[in-house]
Amino acid sequence: MPTDNVKDVKLDENTFMNILDLLVERYGIQVPAHLDKPDPFRVLIGAMLSHRTRDEMTDLAFRRLFSTYGSIEDIVKAPLKEIRRLIKSVGFYRQKAKRIKDVAKILLERYDGQVPRDRVLLVELPGVGYKTADIVLSIAYGEPIVAVDTHVETVSKRLGIVRKKAGYEETRKSIENITPSHMRRMVNGILVKFGKEVCRKLRPRCEICPITIYCEWYARRRR
Ligand code: SF4
Numbered sequence: 001m002p003t004d005n006v007k008d009v010k011l012d013e014n015t016f017m018n019i020l021d022l023l024v025e026r027y028g029i030q031v032p033a034h035l036d037k038p039d040p041f042r043v044l045i046g047a048m049l050s051h052r053t054r055d056e057m058t059d060l061a062f063r064r065l066f067s068t069y070g071s072i073e074d075i076v077k078a079p080l081k082e083i084r085r086l087i088k089s090v091g092f093y094r095q096k097a098k099r100i101k102d103v104a105k106i107l108l109e110r111y112d113g114q115v116p117r118d119r120v121l122l123v124e125l126p127g128v129g130y131k132t133a134d135i136v137l138s139i140a141y142g143e144p145i146v147a148v149d150t151h152v153e154t155v156s157k158r159l160g161i162v163r164k165k166a167g168y169e170e171t172r173k174s175i176e177n178i179t180p181s182h183m184r185r186m187v188n189g190i191l192v193k194f195g196k197e198v199c200r201k202l203r204p205r206c207e208i209c210p211i212t213i214y215c216e217w218y219a220r221r222r223r
Pocket residue numbers: 155158159198199200204205206209210211212215216217218
């Protein structure tokens with residue numbers, strides 16, 4: 001199967017906006033319950049819970065945790081085993097319970113109970129990587145940032161926006177380069193919905209995909 005000259009022109013901003021419009025019209029935007037909160041602390045904890053866990057399980061843990069402990073202070077005071085019990089539906093719940101308590105304590109002691117609006121400070125928190133930091137900055141603080149999760153990564157690489165071996169930062173920057181500021185924080189929700197329903201990591205449903213004409217991966221497979 002030839003792999004060169006599949007696509008002469010990389011997606012530009014206009015084309016990518018057309019793609020996003022099409023996807024929103026057809027599939028809508030995914031905003032799971034654990035991210036549907038303007039409160040930065042809840043968005044942060046929701047993103048930490050979601051690591052390597054399905055949204056339904058994350059939402060369950062999120063609701064159970066915050067219906068029992070509503071504030072940072074409550075979580076700092078809560079027994080660790082209680083946090084573990086409440087978030088048991090997520091993967092790595094023991095490790096996450098400890099990190100959630102540690103993060104709450106640091107926020108209270110170092111930042112007066114506020115979540116820093118600063119990527120460098122966010123990734124210093126235990127269990128917080130770039131993806132989690134970018135979710136907080138984009139969802140909770142409205143910063144023009146594309147948060148890259150597994151669906152965003154899969155779709156953008158298949159479309160040919162990003163090279164296959166790109167890491168997190170290169171992927172984020174490549175997508176941001178062709179996304180106007182006002183749309184950047186929407187990209188995650190759009191591509192997550194599309195990635196779950198159609199462009200699945202295993203067995204993508206290309207036969208029903210509305211954007212095959214833009215897809216490098218699809219073009220390669222047809223040659
Ligand atoms: S054509 Fe297939 S691989 Fe390409 S975006 Fe659509 S579902 Fe994904």
